[in-house]
Amino acid sequence: MSIKLIAAVLLVLGTTAPAFAADDLDALIGESRAAIKGFGASLKAELVAAIEAGGPEHAIGVCNMVAPGIAAARSIEYQGRVGRTSLKRRNPANAPDSWELAVLGDFEARKAAGEDVTAIDHAEIITENGARVFRYMKAIPTAQVCINCHGTDLQPEVAAMIDDLYPTDQARGFSVGDIRGAFTLRRVLEN
Ligand code: HEC
Numbered sequence: 245m246s247i248k249l250i251a252a253v254l255l256v257l258g259t260t261a262p263a264f265a266a267d268d269l270d271a272l273i274g275e276s277r278a279a280i281k282g283f284g285a286s287l288k289a290e291l292v293a294a295i296e297a298g299g300p301e302h303a304i305g306v307c308n309m310v311a312p313g314i315a316a317a318r319s320i321e322y323q324g325r326v327g328r329t330s331l332k333r334r335n336p337a338n339a340p341d342s343w344e345l346a347v348l349g350d351f352e353a354r355k356a357a358g359e360d361v362t363a364i365d366h367a368e369i370i371t372e373n374g375a376r377v378f379r380y381m382k383a384i385p386t387a388q389v390c391i392n393c394h395g396t397d398l399q400p401e402v403a404a405m406i407d408d409l410y411p412t413d414q415a416r417g418f419s420v421g422d423i424r425g426a427f428t429l430r431r432v433l434e435n
Contacts, residue, residue, distance in 0.1 A: 269378075272431070273367045276380040279322045280427045284384075286314050291389065300392035301401050308409055324431030328384070330424065334394075334406070334415035343370065343379060344428055351383045351423055361385040361423055369433065376433040386424040394418040 290310050294303035311328070318326040329340040331348050340348055347366050354364050364383040369376055386394065393402060396417050406413055418424055 269367065269369065272378050273380065275322070276367070276429045277365075277382070279318060279326060279429065280382055282321075283314060283318045283326055283427065286318075287311060290314070295389065295392070300399065301405055304393065304402065304405050304409070322429065322431070324378070324429055327428050328425055329381075329428045330415060330426070332414040332417075333425070334410050334413045336412055338425075340428075344381065344426070347381050348423075348426060351381075351426065355383075355423055361421065364423075378429075378431045378433055380429040381426045383426050384424045386418045386420055386422040388420055390418065390424060391420065394424060 287310075291303055294305070315327050327338065329338050329344050329348070331340070331345075331352070333339050350366065351364050355361055361383050362385055365381060367378070367380045369378050371377070392398070393406065394415050394417075396419075398406070398416065415424075
C-alpha cells in the first residue's frame, strides 16, 4: 500500500464513526480478533509482494515504513491502539509496557506447557489512572518467511540494512515456531 493510499484510508476512517460495543468482553474479544486478522493479512500481503518483487532487502522497507502506517489506519478503525510488541523488539517504539511484558512472559510459559502458538491470546479489562481499559494480545508465531529478517544467518545486505535502521535491534535468532511477538490492542472504555 502506498503512503498516499494509507493517508486516504486514514481520512475516510477518520470521518466515519463505526459502532462499537461499550463493554461486553466477548464482543470486545471478537472485535479484536477481527481487527488483528485484517492487520495481519495486510502486513503479510505487503511483505510477500515486496519479497517477490525485490528480495528481503527490498521488503525491509515494508516493515519499516508500511507496518506503522497500517497500524495507524487499523487503530482508527478499531477506535483504540493496534500495534505489535515483543520480548525481543527490533524497533524500540514497539517495546512492551509492564502489562504487555507480563503477558508476553505468560505466552512463553503457555507455549512451553504445550499450547498451540497460533491459538495463544489473552484479554483483560484493567484500570489505568482511574480509567477502565480493555487490553488484548495475540501471539505471533515465527513462520519460514520471517527467518529472512528475524533468523540467525541473515544475508549480509539484509543484516547491514537492519543494522543501519535499527542499531539496537534484538529481534534476531528466531526459529520457525517460536513466538516472534504479539499483536497488542488497547481501548479506553467509557466508565
Ligand atoms: C524483510 C524483512 C522482514 C521480514 C521478512 C519480517 N520482518 Fe518483522 N520486522 C522487520 C522490521 C524492519 C521490523 C521493524 C518495524 C518497525 O519499525 O516497526 C519488524 C518488526 C516486527 C515486529 C514488531 C516488534 C519489533 O520487533 O519491533 C514483529 C512482531 C515482527 N516483525 C514479526 C514478523 C513476523 C511474524 C514475520 C514473518 C511473518 C516477519 N516479521 C517478517 C523486518 C522483517
